[in-house]
Amino acid sequence: MATEILxxxxxxxxxxxxxxxxxxxxxxxxxxxxxxxxxxLPPCYAACPVVDYGNRIVMQSFADLHLHAPQYPMxxxxxxxxxxxxxxxxxxxTEARFADTDFxxxxxxxxxxxxxxxxxxxxxxxSSLHTDATxxxxxxxxxxxxxxxxxxxNMDRRxxxxxxxxxxEESIRETLRWLESCGGISGIAPILTPRFTPSCTDKLxxxxxxxxxxxxxxxxxxxxxxxxxxxxxRSLHPDCQRYYQSYExxxxxxxxxxxxxxxxxxxxxxxxxxxxxxxxxxxxDSNVALCSGIAPVRAMLDEGVWxxxxxDMAGSTMLHMLDVVASTIRSSKVRRIHSQWQEPxxxxxxxxxxxxxxxxxxxxxxDGFAVGDRLHAIVLEDSELPSVRPLSVRERVERCVYRRQxxxxxxxxxxxxxxx
Amino acid sequence: MATEILxxxxxxxxxxxxxxxxxxxxxxxxxxxxxxxxxxLPPCYAACPVVDYGNRIVMQSFADLHLHAPQYPMxxxxxxxxxxxxxxxxxxxTEARFADTDFxxxxxxxxxxxxxxxxxxxxxxxSSLHTDATxxxxxxxxxxxxxxxxxxxNMDRRxxxxxxxxxxEESIRETLRWLESCGGISGIAPILTPRFTPSCTDKLxxxxxxxxxxxxxxxxxxxxxxxxxxxxxRSLHPDCQRYYQSYExxxxxxxxxxxxxxxxxxxxxxxxxxxxxxxxxxxxDSNVALCSGIAPVRAMLDEGVWxxxxxDMAGSTMLHMLDVVASTIRSSKVRRIHSQWQEPxxxxxxxxxxxxxxxxxxxxxxDGFAVGDRLHAIVLEDSELPSVRPLSVRERVERCVYRRQxxxxxxxxxxxxxxx
Numbered sequence: 001m002a003t004e005i006l007x008x009x010x011x012x013x014x015x016x017x018x019x020x021x022x023x024x025x026x027x028x029x030x031x032x033x034x035x036x037x038x039x040x041l042p043p044c045y046a047a048c049p050v051v052d053y054g055n056r057i058v059m060q061s062f063a064d065l066h067l068h069a070p071q072y073p074m075x076x077x078x079x080x081x082x083x084x085x086x087x088x089x090x091x092x093x094t095e096a097r098f099a100d101t102d103f104x105x106x107x108x109x110x111x112x113x114x115x116x117x118x119x120x121x122x123x124x125x126x127s128s129l130h131t132d133a134t135x136x137x138x139x140x141x142x143x144x145x146x147x148x149x150x151x152x153x154n155m156d157r158r159x160x161x162x163x164x165x166x167x168x169e170e171s172i173r174e175t176l177r178w179l180e181s182c183g184g185i186s187g188i189a190p191i192l193t194p195r196f197t198p199s200c201t202d203k204l205x206x207x208x209x210x211x212x213x214x215x216x217x218x219x220x221x222x223x224x225x226x227x228x229x230x231x232x233x234r235s236l237h238p239d240c241q242r243y244y245q246s247y248e249x250x251x252x253x254x255x256x257x258x259x260x261x262x263x264x265x266x267x268x269x270x271x272x273x274x275x276x277x278x279x280x281x282x283x284x285d286s287n288v289a290l291c292s293g294i295a296p297v298r299a300m301l302d303e304g305v306w307x308x309x310x311x312d313m314a315g316s317t318m319l320h321m322l323d324v325v326a327s328t329i330r331s332s333k334v335r336r337i338h339s340q341w342q343e344p345x346x347x348x349x350x351x352x353x354x355x356x357x358x359x360x361x362x363x364x365x366x367d368g369f370a371v372g373d374r375l376h377a378i379v380l381e382d383s384e385l386p387s388v389r390p391l392s393v394r395e396r397v398e399r400c401v402y403r404r405q406x407x408x409x410x411x412x413x414x415x416x417x418x419x420x
Numbered sequence: 421m422a423t424e425i426l427x428x429x430x431x432x433x434x435x436x437x438x439x440x441x442x443x444x445x446x447x448x449x450x451x452x453x454x455x456x457x458x459x460x461l462p463p464c465y466a467a468c469p470v471v472d473y474g475n476r477i478v479m480q481s482f483a484d485l486h487l488h489a490p491q492y493p494m495x496x497x498x499x500x501x502x503x504x505x506x507x508x509x510x511x512x513x514t515e516a517r518f519a520d521t522d523f524x525x526x527x528x529x530x531x532x533x534x535x536x537x538x539x540x541x542x543x544x545x546x547s548s549l550h551t552d553a554t555x556x557x558x559x560x561x562x563x564x565x566x567x568x569x570x571x572x573x574n575m576d577r578r579x580x581x582x583x584x585x586x587x588x589e590e591s592i593r594e595t596l597r598w599l600e601s602c603g604g605i606s607g608i609a610p611i612l613t614p615r616f617t618p619s620c621t622d623k624l625x626x627x628x629x630x631x632x633x634x635x636x637x638x639x640x641x642x643x644x645x646x647x648x649x650x651x652x653x654r655s656l657h658p659d660c661q662r663y664y665q666s667y668e669x670x671x672x673x674x675x676x677x678x679x680x681x682x683x684x685x686x687x688x689x690x691x692x693x694x695x696x697x698x699x700x701x702x703x704x705d706s707n708v709a710l711c712s713g714i715a716p717v718r719a720m721l722d723e724g725v726w727x728x729x730x731x732d733m734a735g736s737t738m739l740h741m742l743d744v745v746a747s748t749i750r751s752s753k754v755r756r757i758h759s760q761w762q763e764p765x766x767x768x769x770x771x772x773x774x775x776x777x778x779x780x781x782x783x784x785x786x787d788g789f790a791v792g793d794r795l796h797a798i799v800l801e802d803s804e805l806p807s808v809r810p811l812s813v814r815e816r817v818e819r820c821v822y823r824r825q826x827x828x829x830x831x832x833x834x835x836x837x838x839x840x
Contacts, residue, residue, distance in 0.1 A: 072806065
């Protein structure tokens with residue numbers, strides 16, 4: 001058994017709103033698995049090597065529960081366009097490039113490296129509809145040390161004109177080929193991914209529902225992102241009173257199903273999430289960038305809905321989860337403004353919990369740096385920022401959310417290994 | 421006469437919403453003054469030296485029309501606190517440190533460097549109430565090559581308990597000492613700065629109004645930032661129907677007066693701005709961070725009110741004007757959401773105009789890279805960002821707003837000189 005000890009200010013988020021700090025503490029690992037966090041090193045570890053991070057903060061890494069990998073090259077462009085024009089000019093044209101596997105390899109290797117540099121060690125991700133590029137994405141994430149789930153996208157219903165659809169038969173055949181090919185990729189598992197209800201025929205949805213049940217696979221998609229989309233779902237599925245039922249009726253609404261956005265989910269839809277243990281992924285910047293709305297995250301949390309954060313690259317302009325956390329707080333402050341200060345905003349500790357523990361739990365982790373979990377951690381570097389007096393660790397954590405120096409994450413541990 | 425020629429993609433914002441691009445163009449300077457922008461270099465300049473920026477974009481630099489220099493060391497902290505507690509725990513304690521001139525020198529030198537690195541070449545800035553630290557701030561800005569206006573803050577009315585007020589006599593005496601001492605600082609002029617109406621006695625306001633008239637000085641302050649503040653102004657000045665009249669009655673509401681925020685300024689107050697040629701400074705991130713509200717920038721622009729941008733460091737979490745521009749767009753999208761998509765959001769070109777030309781005009785500049793103006797420009801570096809195809813200059817400008825690589829500003833020209 002290899003014992004490793006990390007020394008520094010240990011900071012984690014064991015529950016909503018709780019920042020637990022062990023100043024000048026020790027985080028002990030055996031074979032990458034957390035044994036405990038200590039203020040004083042237990043004598044039995046006295047002879048073990050210590051990685052001393054000095055005055056730096058060792059904090060939980062981030063989990064990004066919703067993003068579109070093939071949209072990486074268009075991140076930050078086209079945000080002034082109406083949705084349909086944006087899809088045509090940027091999204092579909094960009095995704096179509098991933099038919100080229102060399103291109104996919106180059107882009108995805110770079111994306112994986114950037115994710116690690118940003119301290120994102122777990123992902124639940126959309127690929128494009130291309131089976132081979134999806135396998136390459138899974139390989140490159142695995143190679144960088146990232147763990148998580150990747151979905152080949154299914155989209156066989158003609159809606160937005162002309163690009164990138166598959167036939168139903170192709171979609172089913174390629175999904176099966178993908179599932180049979182991705183078994184050996186360490187740390188990265190497949191997740192079924194109907195793009196969203198309007199892009200899939202009933203036949204394809206039914207196939208995906210059976211595959212989810214038979215192969216015990218997880219499911220991710222989009223839900224109640226904007227009002228026009230909800231109208232479209234109602235016209236396609238007049239039997240469904242609410243959007244989520246268009247997933248439910250095909251067996252896709254189940255424990256650990258991931259639903260991005262949920263901006264306009266009403267109380268009944270949110271209750272259905274809670275009952276089914278569906279994860280709602282809040283994508284604050286995307287919802288503003290596309291003028292979708294501001295999701296009622298505070299209400300969801302009060303009601304016991306499971307909420308985590310997603311960057312939603314490239315519907316958003318952000319990939320760095322510290323930016324995503326900051327945008328989550330800002331969106332909650334907009335809700336506060338529009339509720340005449342009745343609705344409390346999300347605090348730094350609350351938003352960081354959503355960006356860390358709430359997401360990591362979806363992958364089976366415990367609360368905060370939990371004993372028995374493999375380590376997912378970042379080391380924050382803030383020594384170049386000015387200050388007027390010695391800062392508390394809490395103040396330093398807050399400032400890292402809002403203000404970063406270059407290379408503000410100086411080390412990253414993922415799944416028990418140091419990867420940066 | 422020294423002729424200098426900058427070669428690259430020349431990009432400027434001559435009017436609201438207009439991005440003018442000269443690809444592979446030439447920007448010709450004589451003694452730092454713009455002679456013209458050309459697609460082909462006129463033969464008379466053929467023998468002159470060319471600074472070749474290659475495929476990079478040479479764009480107007482930024483003007484930051486509202487920020488608090490002494491709050492630099494607390495940037496990004498305390499944003500979860502209620503306003504009063506934030507003022508007590510962070511603002512006043514931090515500002516009080518500037519009684520120490522060595523401390524002020526160190527902090528302000530660093531701030532000036534960071535502003536230049538971010539491409540902010542013109543500022544209209546609050547200092548603290550300390551005369552000596554204010555002089556040091558002016559010197560350090562000048563030394564870095566920044567031009568603009570700095571105000572020693574006046575605040576003699578006890579309101580928020582106990583810290584940092586001056587007596588009326590001290591405030592008047594120190595203001596006079598400051599005005600007499602700052603004459604020789606190149607490029608940086610004084611601006612009268614009552615902190616805001618509730619922090620100044622009538623006697624002090626009257627003194628500042630006379631000084632403004634007698635010495636032909638500009639004025640800056642805060643206006644209609646939040647509803648409680650407006651209530652307080654109404655109780656202090658029951659003769660004033662609207663907040664702005666509390667400045668007007670003392671002669672402080674005049675041509676080129678700078679008013680930060682204007683979140684809750686109604687049509688009558690906005691009309692008064694237009695009539696007096698007062699500049700409204702929009703501080704989008706601050707208004708969200710403090711839950712003040714979202715200023716009606718689109719309405720102001722439609723009505724012909726003069727609007728420019730301010731970072732409002734440290735009521736905001738941002739100093740980099742590219743972030744300020746992005747936050748301006750996001751806030752306008754929030755207004756679009758809450759108007760059921762009736763109010764158009766600010767486009768990238770519109771927000772960049774507000775962050776560049778609209779602000780530079782306050783300092784006497786023309787529109788865009790205007791012939792006869794001293795050059796204020798940045799060179800954008802985006803070569804490390806991935807892309808799926810060759811991008812247009814417009815796309816690259818947009819992406820720089822939302823996504824920056826490290827050291828994304830590779831050169832800066834201020835007041836005709838290269839300063840980075």
